[in-house]
Amino acid sequence: MKKSSYLKRIIISFCLICLIIPNLQAQTKKLKRPKSRVGISSVDNFVRESFDLYDKVYRYDGYAEAGTPLEDEDIDVLEDALEDISGLTDSAPDILDDLDGAGMLKQGKATLQINRAKKALKYSLKTAKELLLGERERDTKDDNEDNTSHKDDTNEESDASNNSKTTNESNDSSEEEVSNVSDGLEVYSKYDFVPGDKLIFFDDFATDFIGDFPSKWNTNGSGEVVTLNKVPGRWFEFKQGYNTYFIPNLPRELPENYTIEFDLVALGVDGKTSSAAHLEVKLEDNNQFRTGKDFAKVEIPFVQYIVSNFRVRNRINNENTITNNVKADIRKAVLNKPHISIAVNKERFRVWVNEKKCIDIPKMVGINSPLKAIKFHITGFKEEGKERLFMSNLKVAEGGEDLRRKLMREGKISTNGILFDSGSANIQPQSLGIVRQISQVLMQDESIRLNIIGHTDSDGTDATNLQLSKSRAAAVKEVLITIYKISADRLSTDGKGETQPIGDNKTTDGKAQNRRVEFVKI
Incomplete structure (x- = not known):
């Protein structure tokens, strides 16, 4: 009986070994993430993010090995990972430049970790492409070779790590924190963005309670209206979540020609911020929390340790025609209320980000594409709340046409695209695209003279608003004279205060329409 029981245990053990050992072997093939840091910020970030992406792709590779089909959400994650991998791979030569001046020991450790990260990226790039094409077959030979080489790397790295631990800690503590709040904006004398002149949607969250989700928006996640101690107004804080979208409740479909504007404040963004930290702005054919048949989207990067990419992607009639990464250095801009x-x-x-045009794609949106919604989504920000993103002053307007031709054709234009600081005549610099077009009309035809007329909403007293409207008209005149060198005798000004409203002063949208400037040929 005992012999039979003993034999039974042996058979069970053998079966368990047959089942478990293949899985254990599959796990040992995985590349090992370095356990310690080098102490060079760009290298440490490059290695960490390379292995974050590697872990993500490796997990999906396991799906393929098990025969588990990928869902739509898995495909989206892999496509985004593929873009991140390409961006990191492109940045590798720049990372190597950062080793100049470092000690020999630190250079050696950094080189080992960079090489390991590059192997991880090489695997991730090849595997992600094969997974998306449905052609993935696990290459165990490469895995075993990589695993063997990393045993040697780990031993060498361990020795280097012990000798450089103090240096790493001192480097970490001495990293300089960068301010995230604007302390002044440049004048955009060559800025050529012209906002739409027929307001579709506006929200500065002025009517929302602090701590509430904004009343004119929808989400499948969470967010709240807050105030910030260094910037005025109310701000909507996005809360990060997988496939979480924030959707303003637009009153109608988007027209053929329109503009979108908003301000951002990013807190906690620094040299350790992930290259995957993006704000996605997506124009889509539905206002639900699912991907439609038609969309156009851009992802704005917040990474600081490398020059990153804007991701652009579209879908027209359920077919992707554009998927690309466009490099632009906006690192300083995103720290200063862009x-x-x-x-x-x-x-x-x-x-545009501030005055800099970053994307200009002539065939991004489908002809007669039924786009209905604007969706915002954030990804790659640290989950523990160190990195936070806020938005305010979202404005969607129909138009954005060439005001020069309209002024020449009709002899007058009215625009609410020239923005001023609240309660003052200080022109916000992003408004200069319009003023620049007015100057070009005046330069082209020196016989033209213009009357500039300011209008306000009904907040405040009649007398205060009348004076404010006159001051704002005078401020526009001053910009035309000082920046664009237009002769003062060709310009006159007036102000009507709140006396000629074109919108309902009881609503946020109506007030935004009433705050406008007119240019009339004399």
Whole structure:
């Protein structure tokens, strides 16, 4: 009986070994993430993010090995990972430049970790492409070779790590924190963005209670209206979540020509911020929390340790025609309350960050594409709340046409695209795209003279608003004279205060319409 029981245990043990050992072997093939840091910020971030992406792709590779089909959400994650992998791979030569001046020991350790990260990226790039194409077959030979080489790397790295631990700690503590709040904005004398002149949607969250989710928005996640101690107004804080979208409740479909503008404040963004930290702005054919058949989207990067990419991607009639990464250095801009401007003119899609045009794609939006919604989504920000993103002053307006031709054709234009600081005549610099176009009309035809007329909403007293409207008209005149060198005798000014409203002063949208400037040929 005992012999039979003993034999039974042996058979069970053998079966368990047959089942478990293949899985254990599959796990040992995985590349090992370095356990210690080098102490060079760009290297440490490069290695960490390379292995974050590697872990993500490796997990999906396991799905393929087990025969588990990928869901739509898995495909989206892999496509985004593929873009991140390409961006990190491109940044590797720049990372190597950061080793100059470092000690020999630290250079050696950094080189080992960079090489390991590059192997992880090479695997991730190849595997992600094969998974997306449905052609993935696990290459165990490469895995075993990588695993063997990393045993040697780990031993060498361990020795280097012990000798450089103190240096790493001192480097970490001495990293300089960068301010995240604007302390002044430049004058955008060559800025060519022209906002739409027929307001569709506006929200500065002025009517929302602090701590509440904004009343004119929808989400499948969470967010709240807050105030910030160094910037005025109310701000909507996005809360990060997988596939979480924030959708303003637009009153109608998006037209052929329209513009989108908003301000951002990013807190906690520094040299350790992930290259995957993006704000996605997505124009889509539905206002639900699912991907539609038609969309156009851009992802604005917040990474600081490398020059990153804007990701642009579209879908027209359920077919992706554009998937690309566009490099632009906006690292300083995103730390200083950036103003984002987007213009859609039929198929053309353009994006500015402050005065810098970063994206200009002529065939991004499908002809007659039924786009209905604007969706915001954030990803890659640290989950523990160190990195936070806020938005305010979202404005969506129809138009964005060439005001020069309209002024020449009709002899007058009215625009609410020239923005001023609240209660003052200080022109916000992102408004200069309009003023620049007015100057070009005056330069082209020196016989033209203009009357500039300011209008306000009904907040405040009649007398205060009348004076404010006159001061704002005078401020526009001053910009035309000082920046664009227009002769003062060709310009006159007036102000009407709140006496000629074109919108309902009881609503946020109506007030935004009433705050406007007119240019009339004399």
